[in-house]
Amino acid sequence: MKKxxxxxxxxHDDAMAILLAHGSPEIELVAITTVAGNQTLDKTSxxxxxxxxxxxxxxxLVAAGCDRPLIRxxxxxxxxxxxxxxxxPSFGEPTVALDPRHAVDLIIELLMQSNGDITxxxxxxxxxxxxxxxxxxxxxxxxxEIVLMGGAYTRGNTxxxxxFNIYVDPEAAAIxxxxxxxxxxxxxxxxxxALATPAVLQRIAALGTPVSRLAVQLMEFFRETYxxxxxxxxxxxxxxxxxxxxxxxxxxxxxxAFVAIETHGEFTSGxxxxxxSGRLGPTNAQVATKLDVARFxxxxxxxxxxxxxxxxxxx
Ligand code: RIB
Ligand code: CA
Numbered sequence: 605m606k607k608x609x610x611x612x613x614x615x616h617d618d619a620m621a622i623l624l625a626h627g628s629p630e631i632e633l634v635a636i637t638t639v640a641g642n643q644t645l646d647k648t649s650x651x652x653x654x655x656x657x658x659x660x661x662x663x664x665l666v667a668a669g670c671d672r673p674l675i676r677x678x679x680x681x682x683x684x685x686x687x688x689x690x691x692x693p694s695f696g697e698p699t700v701a702l703d704p705r706h707a708v709d710l711i712i713e714l715l716m717q718s719n720g721d722i723t724x725x726x727x728x729x730x731x732x733x734x735x736x737x738x739x740x741x742x743x744x745x746x747x748x749e750i751v752l753m754g755g756a757y758t759r760g761n762t763x764x765x766x767x768f769n770i771y772v773d774p775e776a777a778a779i780x781x782x783x784x785x786x787x788x789x790x791x792x793x794x795x796x797x798a799l800a801t802p803a804v805l806q807r808i809a810a811l812g813t814p815v816s817r818l819a820v821q822l823m824e825f826f827r828e829t830y831x832x833x834x835x836x837x838x839x840x841x842x843x844x845x846x847x848x849x850x851x852x853x854x855x856x857x858x859x860x861a862f863v864a865i866e867t868h869g870e871f872t873s874g875x876x877x878x879x880x881s882g883r884l885g886p887t888n889a890q891v892a893t894k895l896d897v898a899r900f901x902x903x904x905x906x907x908x909x910x911x912x913x914x915x916x917x918x919x
Contacts, residue, residue: 606631609724618651620904622656633664639732647688670732686825692826720745734775754790755769770874794893794895798895799841816909826841844900864879
């Protein structure tokens with residue numbers, strides 16, 4: 605099993621990443637840490653607890669982190685995720701509590717006490733990860749690797765140049781991309797191949813469990829906001845792509861590149877400037893380019909099925 609810390613801003617696709625991690629026998633979900641991004645920290649933290657409650661995730665530490673970017677004002681994405689950050693389904697009171705530790709301290713503690721076998725999987729702005737690197741630089745050597753959802757090499761989604769997670773906190777991203785650890789960037793070029801089509805939603809709905817119903821409700825809301833705001837017929841489900849890379853690296857093709865984060869551009873702030881030619885600098889990232897779409901959705905649907913029937917989960 606591969607141990608991961610999922611640092612996220614639930615968020616509809618973050619919620620799917622939590623389900624994929626929890627329902628995959630290849631993954632040991634050591635902790636879920638939350639950050640401000642899609643919505644404010646109080647909302648992303650409540651949403652993480654809500655998803656854990658519905659999915660029966662009880663043995664995973666959940667800790668709240670930074671409530672704003674390192675320098676800039678927080679920008680949220682209610683236009684995609686709604687006022688709650690997880691609009692669509694209705695939730696009861698969460699029965700999963702927050703760990704009292706700050707997420708940055710928990711990330712440091714877990715990595716420093718590990719034997720180097722924990723992968724960081726950020727799927728929101730990189731504020732928590734950057735703060736952890738600054739507070740305890742030794743985590744750069746202790747982390748097995750970092751596989752993040754963010755950036756892109758051909759497009760933006762928040763501006764023409766920048767993807768949301770990087771756009772919200774470019775300074776944090778610059779710290780993370782220059783830290784020197786093994787880094788995989790799963791950006792929009794890859795995640796726009798992971799579309800929750802009607803056929804995919806029918807596969808999930810056919811499982812007929814509370815968790816599959818949650819997933820379908822999340823994706824149906826996500827589809828409407830993505831249709832309204834970005835013209836997609838089916839929504840790209842970004843965050844579980846990063847988890848899928850950890851489960852099965854062969855699920856996507858990656859190419860070595862030099863990636864620099866633009867933090868000053870008047871129109872390009874938050875851009876992940878990606879150089880595959882070696883002219884700008886030495887390789888500091890593997891950049892995901894091509895998804896095995898069928899394999900990805902098999903991983904996602906199988907994970908949701910396993911959660912619905914805990915008895916079949918690997919020990
Ligand atoms: O740009 C997509 C990313 O921004 C996803 O992680 C989504 O959840 C938002 O955080
Ligand atoms: Ca996210």
